[in-house]
Amino acid sequence: MLSRSGHPLRIALVGNPNCGKTALFNQLTGGRQKVANYAGVTVERKEGRFTAPSGRMLQILDLPGTYSLEANSPDEQITRDVCAGSFPGEAVPDLIVCVADATNLRLHLRFVLEVKRLGRPVVLALNMMDTARQRGIVIDVPELQRRLGLPVVETVAVKRGGARGLIERVDGEVPVAVPAQPDDAASRSDLHAQVRDLLAATVTMPRTTAALDDALDRWALHPVFGLAILAVVMFLVFQVVYAAGKPMSDLIGAGFGWMGEHVAVLMPAGPLQSLVVNGLFGGLGTVIGFLPVILVLFLFILTLEESGYLPRAAFLLDRLMLSVGLTGRSFIPLLSSFACAIPGIMGTRSIQDPRDRLATILIAPLMTCSARLPVYALLIGAFIPVHLVFGVFNLQGIVLFALYLAGILGAMAVGWVMKHIRRDKNEHALLMELPSYRMPKIRDVAIGLYERGGIFMKRLTGVILGLTVLMWFISTFPAPPAGATGPAINYSFAGYLGHGLQYIFAPIGFNWQVSLALIPAFAARETAVAALATVYLVGGDAVGGLGHALAGQLSLASALSLLVWFAYAPQCMSTLAIIRRETNSWRNVAISFGYMFVLAYAASFIVYQVTRMLT
Amino acid sequence: MTPDATGGHWVYNANNSYSRHHYVRLSDLPKGAPAVVDRVDDAHQADPIAQRLRDLGFVDGEPVRVVAVGPMGGDPLLVQIGFTRFALRRAEAARVAVREEAA
Numbered sequence A: 001m002l003s004r005s006g007h008p009l010r011i012a013l014v015g016n017p018n019c020g021k022t023a024l025f026n027q028l029t030g031g032r033q034k035v036a037n038y039a040g041v042t043v044e045r046k047e048g049r050f051t052a053p054s055g056r057m058l059q060i061l062d063l064p065g066t067y068s069l070e071a072n073s074p075d076e077q078i079t080r081d082v083c084a085g086s087f088p089g090e091a092v093p094d095l096i097v098c099v100a101d102a103t104n105l106r107l108h109l110r111f112v113l114e115v116k117r118l119g120r121p122v123v124l125a126l127n128m129m130d131t132a133r134q135r136g137i138v139i140d141v142p143e144l145q146r147r148l149g150l151p152v153v154e155t156v157a158v159k160r161g162g163a164r165g166l167i168e169r170v171d172g173e174v175p176v177a178v179p180a181q182p183d184d185a186a187s188r189s190d191l192h193a194q195v196r197d198l199l200a201a202t203v204t205m206p207r208t209t210a211a212l213d214d215a216l217d218r219w220a221l222h223p224v225f226g227l228a229i230l231a232v233v234m235f236l237v238f239q240v241v242y243a244a245g246k247p248m249s250d251l252i253g254a255g256f257g258w259m260g261e262h263v264a265v266l267m268p269a270g271p272l273q274s275l276v277v278n279g280l281f282g283g284l285g286t287v288i289g290f291l292p293v294i295l296v297l298f299l300f301i302l303t304l305e306e307s308g309y310l311p312r313a314a315f316l317l318d319r320l321m322l323s324v325g326l327t328g329r330s331f332i333p334l335l336s337s338f339a340c341a342i343p344g345i346m347g348t349r350s351i352q353d354p355r356d357r358l359a360t361i362l363i364a365p366l367m368t369c370s371a372r373l374p375v376y377a378l379l380i381g382a383f384i385p386v387h388l389v390f391g392v393f394n395l396q397g398i399v400l401f402a403l404y405l406a407g408i409l410g411a412m413a414v415g416w417v418m419k420h421i422r423r424d425k426n427e428h429a430l431l432m433e434l435p436s437y438r439m440p441k442i443r444d445v446a447i448g449l450y451e452r453g454g455i456f457m458k459r460l461t462g463v464i465l466g467l468t469v470l471m472w473f474i475s476t477f478p479a480p481p482a483g484a485t486g487p488a489i490n491y492s493f494a495g496y497l498g499h500g501l502q503y504i505f506a507p508i509g510f511n512w513q514v515s516l517a518l519i520p521a522f523a524a525r526e527t528a529v530a531a532l533a534t535v536y537l538v539g540g541d542a543v544g545g546l547g548h549a550l551a552g553q554l555s556l557a558s559a560l561s562l563l564v565w566f567a568y569a570p571q572c573m574s575t576l577a578i579i580r581r582e583t584n585s586w587r588n589v590a591i592s593f594g595y596m597f598v599l600a601y602a603a604s605f606i607v608y609q610v611t612r613m614l615t
Numbered sequence B: 001m002t003p004d005a006t007g008g009h010w011v012y013n014a015n016n017s018y019s020r021h022h023y024v025r026l027s028d029l030p031k032g033a034p035a036v037v038d039r040v041d042d043a044h045q046a047d048p049i050a051q052r053l054r055d056l057g058f059v060d061g062e063p064v065r066v067v068a069v070g071p072m073g074g075d076p077l078l079v080q081i082g083f084t085r086f087a088l089r090r091a092e093a094a095r096v097a098v099r100e101e102a103a
Helices: A021-029 A074-084 A105-116 A129-134 A141-148 A164-171 A185-202 A211-220 A225-266 A271-307 A309-322 A328-336 A341-350 A354-366 A370-383 A395-421 A442-476 A493-508 A512-521 A527-535 A543-553 A556-568 A573-583 A586-614 B048-055
Strands: A009-015 A033-037 A044-051 A057-062 A095-101 A122-127 A152-154 B008-012 B018-025 B035-040 B063-072 B075-081 B084-088 B096-100
Touching (some): A009 A074, A021 A033, A021 A044, A021 A057, A021 A164, A021 A442, A033 A442, A095 A105, A095 A164, A105 A122, A105 A141, A122 A129, A122 A164, A141 A185, A185 B048, A211 A225, A225 A271, A271 A442, A309 A328, A309 B063, A309 B075, A309 B084, A341 A442, A354 A573, A354 A586, A370 A527, A370 A556, A395 A556, A395 A586, A527 A543
Parallel strands (some): A009 A057
Antiparallel strands (some): A033 A044, A044 A057, B008 B018, B018 B096, B035 B063, B035 B096, B075 B084
16 A cells, blocks of 8 residues: 555655664664665665555665754755755655753653654654663653654664554554744754653652663773773784685685686687686685675675774774874774775774765775785895895794785874874864664664675676676787797786887886786786796796796895885775775776875885895 | 852842852863753854753752862863763853852
């Protein structure tokens, strides 16, 4: 059954951040959600449908959380405009469901009053009623309903059937809207007085905060123990990423390689076979190989976010991040980028401020991701002697550490420079709520994981696969002439490109072989090892043999320069694709590529020339 | 209200008495000291941060307390207002004038 005007009943969910709105949305719609962006902006739009017991179709829009309709950011503007019915391309909601945390009514009721003044039909969902009862909070719901003049229902978003009262209410008659009221400074301060009166008349609270939060925060926010706890949490995350995510990624890569080989047997040798084996299966292996690392990292990010710990981590590190033009919330995405920049960049969605978010996205690729390790291992093994420094430190280890440090220092420098050259030098506030600690619900984490995985697979697979096939094409065609003695890639477009690039890269010490290997490395860094093996005509990719060949062909200065190049170079194309997707702008991709190229070139130039002078 | 030498203000109360309040910036309030918000001052014209602070409940008469400070340079501050805790940088907290609950 449709509503009277002939469309499904359109419901907009609004509420303060941390009111449990998204959990309620998940409860109502289950996995049946459509995630996209609002037209023209990079704010996530989540919509779901379900059929009410009466058979009526309900269409629910989960609007971005906001403290006020006086919007300060693009996502808050969307909430304001959709509620007011003035957002282009969005239908006016038939009903607004305003969600409020029953344990935090001093803050949340003010927003309820603000929404009520819009003059649209509103239902108030008092969420987290179970927690409120546990904490001894007593709410006189009938009296609250009478004084507000709005229907009030109790919900427990995290419990099965916890939204039943809400479903029954929205399935019934749409409540009559109260007339719209003017919005001016005087009436805004009135709202606080009204909230105080409402609270005095309808709510009794034994204490203002949860005892558990106070106890946990004494440790979690402690200047010494807090930082120690954060370090332990992050250490565990990385242990799991490398113990579970990375082997799974390698397994997937190997699996696609194996499948490619077996398909190859069925096909005649030739360009088509090469396309299928190297282009298609190789490309799919690369793309899907990212997935386990992304999912493991997001499992942690979502769990930390749901539990309320993420803002605590941001609190501890805000000052440090602010000194390089970022915010405390940048920390977790940047740390994730040490495994892979893709989940790191996707994780910046927890940064509400667009300027801080973009700054974090731009420097995330400078963190040393796990794909750089094979290249580092090869070059360090070939050129840096196993030599003890001060009798205890291995020189190879010191060089590896220096490369990680170079990434971090480079990121800090870039952040600092951006802070000083960007046009928007206004103060951007932290103003971050530290919500109550909560046990993360499996369903909410699972839905979040499914969404992130889906975004990666749907939006990126095509782009990355296309680029991989393009890379295959330019490395394969034209085929080497009959009787050719050099490696096949030498005669291809990539070969010409590599020979051309060596003039650009000569000042930083790269010969044509290295320049050529950089082309496939753009698809995925770790393929640089295989590419070097190919151009140096080393059978297989036996790293020992390749290391030996490299040591004979490259000078120490060139090798160090190449290491530094990999620390800063604009790579990989999957990262650039995700920047395009998350910022919806090719300009940001160009900025990202451009600054990293200049940074890598300058750093490699200095390292090459200085090493040559010293050796 | 007339400012006096100590930076406090004489306030005429509803019960026909005068009392002297000391105003301090929330950023200068010692950790744990109970206080009451007096007002939020705009750092510049049409200051969105000040407006947001007012929306979050930093309004006259609201009890407020600094419950924790960040490990680096005592920044940011964790501030309890109403039933909620907000992390504010010192520059944000400096917009809030509070009265210490001494009397």
